[in-house]
Amino acid sequence: MADAPARFKDLCLDARDHQAVADWWAAALGYVRKDVLDDGTPRERDWPALLIDPAGAGPDIWINPVIESKWVKNRMHLDVVGDRDALVAAGARIVRARGGDIDWDVLADPEGNEFCVFAPE
Secondary structure, rough: HHHHHOOOOOEEEEEHHHHHHHHHHHHHHOOOEEEOOOOOOOOOOOOEEEEEEEOOOOOOEEEEEEEOEEEEEEEOEEEEEEOOHHHHOOOOOOOOOOOOOOOOOEEHHHOOOOEEOOOOO
């Protein structure tokens, strides 16, 4: 089989308050912020925030600052396995509850970025 022309590198998410959204996703996923560059220099607060999986299993996630608010449905989103009620208690909101034709919940993070939550097996 020939090599693919691309490979997955990172996941990026835009946010107006990128620092707060980075903190929210870090807590929701058990990721940690990488606030220091490899040379020991602190990351500037206006730069994108980098989240890393401390277990090394998940992709790096960049939370990028943008000036505009989210106003349409995401064309790409995260799927997570987790506790819907705990995510709602942490600040997510339910966009569409599981039932009928879907076996997952659609939630939105504090800035409205949609993601699907599947119950643990």
